[in-house]
Amino acid sequence: MPVYNAPLADMRFILNDVFKAEQFWQANENLAHLDAATAEAILEEMAKFAQNVTLPLNRSGDEEGARIENGNVFTPAGFKDAFRQYAEGGWIGLGADEEWGGQGMPKMLTVLSDEMLFATNPSFMLYPLLSVGAGMALNSYASQEQKETYLPKIYTGEWAGTMCLTEPHAGTDLGIIKTKAERNEDGSYSITGTKIFITGGDNDLAENIIHLVLAKTPDAPAGSRGISLFIVPKFLLNADGTVGERNAVGPGSIEHKMGIKASATCVMNFDAAKGYLVGKENEGLAAMFVMMNYERLSMGIQGLGASEFAYQNAAQYATDRIQGRSATGAKSPQKAADAILVHGDVRRMLLNVRANNEASRAFAVYVGQQLDITKFSTDAEAVKKANDRVALLTPIAKAYLTDTAFQATLDAQMVFGGHGYIREWGMEQCIRDLRIAQIYEGTNGVQSQDLIGRKTIKCGGAFITEYIAEIRDEVNALSSDLNFIKDATLDAATEVEVITSYILEQAKEDPDYSNGVAVDYLHAVGLLSFSYMFAKIATAASEKEGEFYQNKLALARYFVARILPDLKARLIRIQTNSDLLMGFDEDYFTNQS
Structure with missing residues (x-):
């Protein structure tokens, strides 16, 4: 059976030594309730849950799969009880506002607890995630x-939530969706249409499911x-808030997937x-x-977990296999x-994986810190700067972390070797489960278009310029003992700066240019980001x-x-x-003669 031990020492190092999380939290009046000891206790409890509850269900859940019978979906054996334990432990509301029954924990911390669940059972994690x-x-x-x-019930796990966007003909281009909403006399709407690829669209884990539908x-x-957002509950609510009659929504089928x-x-x-x-009509996409x-x-954290x-x-196998x-x-x-x-x-392969894990974890916490600033800071200038940084780094967090994780x-x-292709070792399932992270929530190609188009060309390179300025300010302060990472990171920053200027010029002359180089640009910024993380x-x-x-320094080298x-x-x-x-004619791609 595959093994997993939560990397708590590495997590503590990233939080406490690299990002000095307790100082960051204590300096913010909205986070001052949290200290390093509490954070460590939370991570230790999640480690126990991941290792003892979700990991044992990973392979059996894959083999049994979800199933649909008479219009109802059932999760694999053990999932319902695990979800109950997860909900009763307060994990669904870990990062939610206390006003709605959450615990108000920062994203810097929740990215690490999420990592442990994604590592041990990504299928399970998707239910509370939605x-x-x-x-x-x-x-x-x-x-x-x-x-x-709705919020208190969602955070206790009594009710679940979904995101209903995609239709058979409309994926990335949501503007052409056909699902219609007609206003009723009582102020509600009648929603008619078909949505596909809906994670947790129906399940037996919660009493009710709250669909958010475009x-x-x-x-x-x-x-x-012209897109609006609607709440469509699986079961309508009675006047007293209890679950009532079934709404006219249900699963037509469940997809048979690779992972x-x-x-x-x-x-x-x-x-x-x-x-x-x-909210308001025609403003649903923003929500x-x-x-x-x-x-x-x-999804980036899913990559890190895998x-x-x-x-x-692999490291354990390499130690045992002679x-x-x-x-x-x-x-x-x-x-x-x-x-x-x-x-x-x-060793080359293992070190490649280890380096990816160390940098990805630091990057996830870094992005989490930016999100915490946007949510908890009272400094308007700091919030704006963090919002810009999140806008720039979100496609990198999703696409670069999952691309590098898949490799x-x-x-x-x-x-x-050959044992990696055999089911009992767990590697083939790990790969099958992870592959979707590069595809859903906007394919990694789409994320690359977002980075180079909306986040770079559209703003004239302002976001990346600010990011590079931050990198230079911090890395220039490194001591001479760290010149190996200092010089490499500064060189990478200059190279990305120069290529960004080149992209901005080329995009003015050639409308097709940016689309064709977007993935390479995202990976270039990703490599710079990882170098920045290793500098930290x-x-x-x-x-x-x-x-x-000393091993951290050796891995940075x-x-x-x-x-x-x-x-x-x-x-x-x-x-x-x-x-x-x-330059190729369209016929070239289909002409096999």
Whole structure:
């Protein structure tokens, strides 16, 4: 059976030494209730839950999968009880406002608790994740009455939440959705249409499910400007707030997927279902993006969780598996062969994964800190700066963290050799489950378009310029003992700055240009970001003594020498023009003669 031990020491290091979280929290009156000891206790409790409850259900949940019978969806054995324990533990409302029964914990902390669940059972994690996202959208845009009605129940786990956007013909282009909303005399709306790929669209975990549905009213403007958001509960509520009769909404089927099979991905049919407007008509997309941006960071954390899980199992296997001898002579002469960990190529793969995990975790906490500033700070200038930073980094958090994590899990699988392809070792499920993180909540290609288009070209490079200025300010202060990471990060910052200027100029002349180089640009900014994270890690480690900290410095050196050079290749590709892509006739792609 696959193993997992929550990397609590690494998490403490990132929170306490790298980001000095307690100082950050105590300096903010809205977070002063939290200290390092409380944060550590929360992480330790989540580690127990992840290791003892969700991990044992991961493989069995994948094998059994979610199922639909007579219009009702059932989760695999053990999921309902695990969800009950999760809800009773207060985990759904960990980061929610105390006004609605939450605990008000910062995102810096919740990204780490989320990592542990994603590492041990991503299918399970998706159920409460959608509820939390729905709660965030409602908290931002719903009326006071709607908040009082739905949020406390969502955060106790009595009710669940979903996000209903995609339709068979409308994915990224939500402006062409067909689901319609017709106003009733009592002020409610009748919602009619079909939504697909709805995570947790129906399940047996909660008493009620609160669907957040995008739809258009009859006189809505064309395109995305005409989208409204509606609350459509699975069960309507009685006057006293208790669950009443079934609404005209239900699953038509569940998808048969490559991975996350225990997560019920539903086709949802709305047949004049009763719905309630959230906010104003035609302003629904803004409310939904609150939820989507939260989910996008969570997908990056899904990548980190999978990569950590894969690393731990691959490292254990490499220690136990004996094949061949070390190039410098037998290391275990009493055995028939040495452990494969003596071989340079095996170490290369493991170190690639470990470096990805260390930088990804730091980056997730960094983005979480920016989100905490936007939510808890009373400094208007700091909030604006953090909002700009979140806008820039959200597509990177989603796409770069999942791209690098997928490659990391492939490296980990390769450490196993043929055994990595066999079910019992857990690697093939890990890869199947993770693949979706690069696809849903906007494919990674779409995230790259967002970064290069809306977050760079549209603002004339202002966001990336501010980010690079921050990196330079911090890295320039590093001591001479850390010149290896200081110089590498400053060089990377200059290279990204120069290529951004090049992109801004090319985009003026060639409309097709930016689309073709977007993924390479996102990876270039991602590599710069990871170098920045390793500069933070190296700074914190250099102030401590002991093998744990020396290994942090050694891994930073590995990153600089073996991973960061990929930036050069990305820059070369970005400097190619669009003719190389767009010069082929459309017939070329389908003509096989």
